[in-house]
Amino acid sequence: xxxxxxTTSLRTYALTRLALALPMVWIxxxxxxLLMRVAPGDPISxxxxxxxxxxxxxxxxxxxxxxxxxxxxxxxxxxNVVTLDFGETIIDNRPVTEVIRQNGAATLxxxxxxxxxxxxxxxxxxxxxxxxxxTPIDIAGRLFGxxxxxxxxxxxxxxxxxxxxxxxxxxxxxxxxxxxxSFELESTTNLFLIDSLLxxxxxxxxxxxxxxxxxxxxxxxxxxxxxxxxxxxxxxxxLQGDYIEAARARGLPERNVVWxxxxxxxxxxxxxxxxxxxxxxxxxxxxxxxxxxxxGIGSELIRxxxxxxxxxxxxxxxxxxxxxxxxxxxxxxxxxxVDPRVRY
Amino acid sequence: xxxxxxxxxxREARGVPRWVLWAGIVITTFFVVLALFAPLISPYDFDxxxxxxxxxxxxxxHPSADHPFGTNVLGTDVLARVVWGARTALEVxxxxxxxxxxxxxxxxxxxxxxxxxxxxxxVLIMDSLFAFPYLLLAIVIAFLLSDxxxxxxxxxxxxxxxxxxxxxFRVVRNHVISVREESYVEAARALGAKxxxxxxxxxxxxxxxxxxxxxxxxxxxxxxxxxxxxxxxxGIQPTDASEWGYDLQxxxxxAGAGIxxxxxxxxxxxxxxxxxxTLLGEGLNDxxxxxxxxxxxxxxxxxxRPSRLPAxxxxx
Numbered sequence: 231x232x233x234x235x236x237t238t239s240l241r242t243y244a245l246t247r248l249a250l251a252l253p254m255v256w257i258x259x260x261x262x263x264l265l266m267r268v269a270p271g272d273p274i275s276x277x278x279x280x281x282x283x284x285x286x287x288x289x290x291x292x293x294x295x296x297x298x299x300x301x302x303x304x305x306x307x308x309x310n311v312v313t314l315d316f317g318e319t320i321i322d323n324r325p326v327t328e329v330i331r332q333n334g335a336a337t338l339x340x341x342x343x344x345x346x347x348x349x350x351x352x353x354x355x356x357x358x359x360x361x362x363x364x365t366p367i368d369i370a371g372r373l374f375g376x377x378x379x380x381x382x383x384x385x386x387x388x389x390x391x392x393x394x395x396x397x398x399x400x401x402x403x404x405x406x407x408x409x410x411x412s413f414e415l416e417s418t419t420n421l422f423l424i425d426s427l428l429x430x431x432x433x434x435x436x437x438x439x440x441x442x443x444x445x446x447x448x449x450x451x452x453x454x455x456x457x458x459x460x461x462x463x464x465x466x467x468x469l470q471g472d473y474i475e476a477a478r479a480r481g482l483p484e485r486n487v488v489w490x491x492x493x494x495x496x497x498x499x500x501x502x503x504x505x506x507x508x509x510x511x512x513x514x515x516x517x518x519x520x521x522x523x524x525x526g527i528g529s530e531l532i533r534x535x536x537x538x539x540x541x542x543x544x545x546x547x548x549x550x551x552x553x554x555x556x557x558x559x560x561x562x563x564x565x566x567x568v569d570p571r572v573r574y
Numbered sequence: 575x576x577x578x579x580x581x582x583x584x585r586e587a588r589g590v591p592r593w594v595l596w597a598g599i600v601i602t603t604f605f606v607v608l609a610l611f612a613p614l615i616s617p618y619d620f621d622x623x624x625x626x627x628x629x630x631x632x633x634x635x636h637p638s639a640d641h642p643f644g645t646n647v648l649g650t651d652v653l654a655r656v657v658w659g660a661r662t663a664l665e666v667x668x669x670x671x672x673x674x675x676x677x678x679x680x681x682x683x684x685x686x687x688x689x690x691x692x693x694x695x696x697v698l699i700m701d702s703l704f705a706f707p708y709l710l711l712a713i714v715i716a717f718l719l720s721d722x723x724x725x726x727x728x729x730x731x732x733x734x735x736x737x738x739x740x741x742x743f744r745v746v747r748n749h750v751i752s753v754r755e756e757s758y759v760e761a762a763r764a765l766g767a768k769x770x771x772x773x774x775x776x777x778x779x780x781x782x783x784x785x786x787x788x789x790x791x792x793x794x795x796x797x798x799x800x801x802x803x804x805x806x807x808x809g810i811q812p813t814d815a816s817e818w819g820y821d822l823q824x825x826x827x828x829a830g831a832g833i834x835x836x837x838x839x840x841x842x843x844x845x846x847x848x849x850x851x852t853l854l855g856e857g858l859n860d861x862x863x864x865x866x867x868x869x870x871x872x873x874x875x876x877x878x879r880p881s882r883l884p885a886x887x888x889x890x
Contacts, residue, residue, distance in 0.1 A: 253698055254698065254701065254702045254705065257698060257699060257702045258702050258705075258706065261702070261703075265714060265715075265718060266714075266718075364589065364590050368590075369590065376849055376852050376853065376856070377845060377849055379848075379852070380794070380798075380844070380845045380846075380848035380849040380852060381841070381844070381845045381848075382798055382801050382802060382805070382819070382822070382841070382844055384802075384805050384819075384822055384823075384826065385822055385837070385841035385844060385845065387826075388822060388825055388826055388829050388837040388838075388841060389837075389838070389841070391826075391829040391830070392829050392832065392834045392837075395829075395830075396829065396830070396832045397832070403829065403830065509705065509706065509707040509708065510707070510708075512707040512709075512710070513707045513708060513709030513710060513802075514709075516709060516710065516713075516806070517709070517802055517805060517806070520805070520806060521826060531710075531713075532806055532807075535713070535717050535808075536807070538721075543714070543717075547710060547714060550706070550707060550710060551706060554705050554706060554707060555705065558705060
């Protein structure tokens, strides 16, 4: 952008972006409602049918308002979501927000740790592979990226459990902490790593950390495999740019060209694409949680699915939908902040 | 002649793309052969747990001569499960890719060509679907469908294709939009070609080229999605067919007892097939995509140097 020309301010961009996200949220919510409520009939008899008498079922249906027309329920559902009320589970009468608060912390801890692992793996390997295209480094890096991506999280998890828990006995293979630690740990944030630090309990900290290593590395490696590819392709494209050629023509040492001109620019678009991987990360988290018995939202979702608790499923899915849209907005804002060209 | 032209880039490929492509072709073919000839290759049926004389195989037996990959917790042969699993995987994935193409391609063509309100609505819906964690979407669809229709190949394929329709839609639509204003399309319109003709003769022909790469890469991804569904218990009914993801779910419990063979082999099968398909897709992309394609530097054969002409003849 030439100096003096007016670029949209970041605030205007943020507001526009937000306004554009609203229809998407609405569509997602509508789809969730249609899928979860229209398809199965009523949630009460789906979850409790056979366990309660016909009369009791009828009573609970009325109490929950499922005998009203669908359109009324739909409007109510939208209204509830706006006030962040995601409903109450049928099988154990927990508000879904409570499920998210209690188990969400476990998922958050896992996904953040995994994301860090993914960045630590993906960016260096991707940069090197792109820089040294078609050399053995590139081939090894690409192959690693492809094979690791081809490995399901639960298979890597299975191997990790066999090798590091069974054979070597280094790390625990399931749960977030040893029973005595999780019993004694004072949970303020529900993020066990932070809780144990706050209570200055070093033993608890190492115990929690050792439980986190295998799940986080497993999930992180898989996501890192995707990062390798993205970073590599971006480096390749950037290295073909005219300004790279210009820098070389000015006689800059190749090191400087690559570091200052190519890598930095290659990483800007990566922010967006890495942001898109949040959805992938969440899906992977569900599988990782199942593999390592990690008590996160994913594990809870599967438990409610198995119990056919449609309201719990609807609530959790709704939460994920809203979360993904919020994250995508944040990513776009970061991107607009870094690179003014993307603003509207 | 036409086939010749289509295959030409593959033959011309050199260097790394050539190796990538061939590795992909070999691995994928291996699994297709396993799938097609499973009854001949596999030593037992996928749910067989007794020898012909009625003797049980035994549960979680170490690999041995009779059972090279051992037996699992259900007392069935792991090698048989792996071989038959290839058949299930390919059945589901072929069906899923076909379904997503059948829906995504026409929608993308129409949306890209006509634009307007239809386009905006479709883009919004597809983008919403695309933004959603795809595995969760597949699980929920598989869960709802299995409630009504049971857990079969069809249910799994539909659940998976819901995930991929938005991808085909996006790619096709964006391609159509970039091609729509080309002069040859404009010329066809100026000659009075109906939208139907323009779409079929000019746009489809052009857009279809990006399908093989996308379909191969999606197939790789779909194998993983199927395995994930199986792992979570929403894949194929275990009594109906052998499925690698389900086997891994059962194997996780074995890991605590140090039993490695029940999970290792199905897992390796997934890794190998997905790697094969990915290599095939990436190889095709490197070879077919003109932006990435690197032609070999062709040696220029200079004509024989003419014997030196006397200077005076050149004329001064």
